[in-house]
Amino acid sequence: MKILSNPFFLFLIMITVLFLLRILLFKTGLIYTAKKLWRSIEDCFHVYQFFKVPEFNENMQENNLYYKVSLYITSLTSIEDSDYTNLFTGKKQNDIVLRLDHNQTIDDDFLGARVSWINQNQEKGSKNFVLKIRRADKRRILRPYLQHIHTVSDEVEQRNYRDLKLHMNIEDDSNHEKKCWRSIPFNHPSTFDTISMEPDLKNKVKSDLESFLKAKQYYQRLGRAWKRSFLLYGPSGTGKSSFVAAMANFLHYDIYDIDLSKVKANSDLKSLLLQTTSKALVLIEDLDRYLMDKSTAVSLSSLFNFMDGIWSSCCAEERIMVFTMNNKDLVEPAVLRPGRIDVHLHFPLCDFSSFKSLASSYLRVKDHKLFSQVEEIFQTGASLSPAEIGELMIANRNSPSRALKSVITALQTDGDGRGTLNIGQLSVKGLAEPVGGVLSGEGVYSVKDFKKLYGLWRMKNNKKSTPFDSTLVRKHG
Numbered sequence: 001m002k003i004l005s006n007p008f009f010l011f012l013i014m015i016t017v018l019f020l021l022r023i024l025l026f027k028t029g030l031i032y033t034a035k036k037l038w039r040s041i042e043d044c045f046h047v048y049q050f051f052k053v054p055e056f057n058e059n060m061q062e063n064n065l066y067y068k069v070s071l072y073i074t075s076l077t078s079i080e081d082s083d084y085t086n087l088f089t090g091k092k093q094n095d096i097v098l099r100l101d102h103n104q105t106i107d108d109d110f111l112g113a114r115v116s117w118i119n120q121n122q123e124k125g126s127k128n129f130v131l132k133i134r135r136a137d138k139r140r141i142l143r144p145y146l147q148h149i150h151t152v153s154d155e156v157e158q159r160n161y162r163d164l165k166l167h168m169n170i171e172d173d174s175n176h177e178k179k180c181w182r183s184i185p186f187n188h189p190s191t192f193d194t195i196s197m198e199p200d201l202k203n204k205v206k207s208d209l210e211s212f213l214k215a216k217q218y219y220q221r222l223g224r225a226w227k228r229s230f231l232l233y234g235p236s237g238t239g240k241s242s243f244v245a246a247m248a249n250f251l252h253y254d255i256y257d258i259d260l261s262k263v264k265a266n267s268d269l270k271s272l273l274l275q276t277t278s279k280a281l282v283l284i285e286d287l288d289r290y291l292m293d294k295s296t297a298v299s300l301s302s303l304f305n306f307m308d309g310i311w312s313s314c315c316a317e318e319r320i321m322v323f324t325m326n327n328k329d330l331v332e333p334a335v336l337r338p339g340r341i342d343v344h345l346h347f348p349l350c351d352f353s354s355f356k357s358l359a360s361s362y363l364r365v366k367d368h369k370l371f372s373q374v375e376e377i378f379q380t381g382a383s384l385s386p387a388e389i390g391e392l393m394i395a396n397r398n399s400p401s402r403a404l405k406s407v408i409t410a411l412q413t414d415g416d417g418r419g420t421l422n423i424g425q426l427s428v429k430g431l432a433e434p435v436g437g438v439l440s441g442e443g444v445y446s447v448k449d450f451k452k453l454y455g456l457w458r459m460k461n462n463k464k465s466t467p468f469d470s471t472l473v474r475k476h477g
């Protein structure tokens with residue numbers, strides 16, 4: 001008892017108790033329970049205000065602020081302290097990205113005030129971020145805080161380079177939310193460097209796209225929607241779809257791929273456009289087929305409104321529209337008039353120079369003794385699509401001579417099925433057994449069979465079309 005009356009020992013005991021308490025709190029994690037308790041006590045003395053940031057607005061257009069907040073939250077270090085966090089692999093190897101799980105809360109400090117974000121998921125599938133802020137702090141920090149979110153999310157976006165998405169229109173009558181698009185990540189590896197195309201033309205397209213991006217004021221001054229339309233036309237397998245992917249990667253735009261057969265009314269086409277974001281590449285593939293078969297419920301006048309950008313006035317800006325066709329001669333000229341389509345790009349079958357470019361990228365061969373023979377055959381007018389030649393090269397990539405010989409054989413028969421390729425030359429991956437009627441003879445593929453095998457046997461229009469006679473119809477700016 002005497003000891004307790006000694007202030008020095010009393011002090012020592014207190015220090016020891018506090019030290020043990022600290023160990024107990026931190027080692028057992030009780031500190032978090034204590035913090036939560038303290039927080040709920042504190043909360044009783046404050047009045048809060050809530051701000052909801054929904055993923056979509058009432059027209060089901062994406063809310064850009066939602067995207068910015070999600071980027072901002074990912075950048076907060078306090079996300080590691082959240083009770084439940086999702087881990088995803090990032091863009092770079094070994095990169096791990098943390099994302100808040102549904103209905104989890106994360107705290108943030110700004111100008112000495114504490115705010116919280118709740119990642120709210122509602123039953124109907126709608127997603128919101130909810131900002132919880134003390135009423136006392138609101139006036140002082142709300143605006144600067146939102147500005148801060150913009151700045152940080154822009155920085156994060158620049159650092160990480162936003163993931164691209166491919167959006168496809170949905171045809172679902174039970175879709176109560178009237179959501180028109182379903183999205184998946186877009187990771188197509190195609191770039192302008194991987195497309196074999198006349199270099200001059202490629203550069204023209206690139207600079208056309210670049211000057212489009214900078215031309216906001218110019219379009220405004222002209223009173224035109226800030227959009228540019230491209231028509232890519234040519235036979236099957238000449239790289240039109242790959243070129244669209246290359247455009248999206250170059251611009252860093254999401255692709256909105258419209259399947260017209262799923263559009264059930266003119267108003268649906270309008271809703272589709274309304275629900276695209278800015279920096280969008282809106283794509284309609286095989287437009288000639290829809291127009292000729294009349295396999296869409298969309299009327300020509302609605303299609304024209306869509307193409308002319310009249311509807312664009314009510315939605316986000318910066319839009320590239322791309323239409324692909326096999327044959328533009330079969331389409332009504334009104335569809336292709338200037339303004340509706342700004343740039344026409346022809347994708348022809350291979351000529352010798354595009355063959356060389358394919359050989360360089362697929363086989364890493366810049367010159368070869370067989371090239372002169374290949375050139376002679378091209379001069380006779382024989383040709384194949386880049387897809388067909390590319391596949392022959394991929395199949396024989398370990399032996400450039402064999403690859404070139406197989407291209408020569410294919411060119412000589414010009415795809416009419418007379419020539420044969422040795423099965424030993426082909427490495428057909430992923431096909432457990434021959435597709436109906438593909439194998440002909442003992443281990444021998446005909447060129448025709450080969451095409452079937454790769455799904456390349458299509459109607460070929462413009463077979464003798466001039467190679468890459470593409471013209472940029474009009475240059476803006």
Ligand SMILES: Nc1ncnc2c1ncn2[C@@H]1O[C@H](COP(=O)(O)OP(=O)(O)OP(=O)(O)O)[C@@H](O)[C@H]1O
Binds near residue numbers: 236237241387
């Ligand atoms: N010009 C090209 N340069 C490089 N590769 C090409 C080229 N054209 C086609 N290919 C290759 O051929 C394959 C098919 O090409 P793609 O799907 O882009 O053709 P397409 O013109 O869209 O055909 P379709 O009219 O049948 O849709 C792709 O794997 C692509 O890499």
Ligand SMILES: [Mg+2]
Binds near residue numbers: 240241242285324
């Ligand atoms: Mg295509």
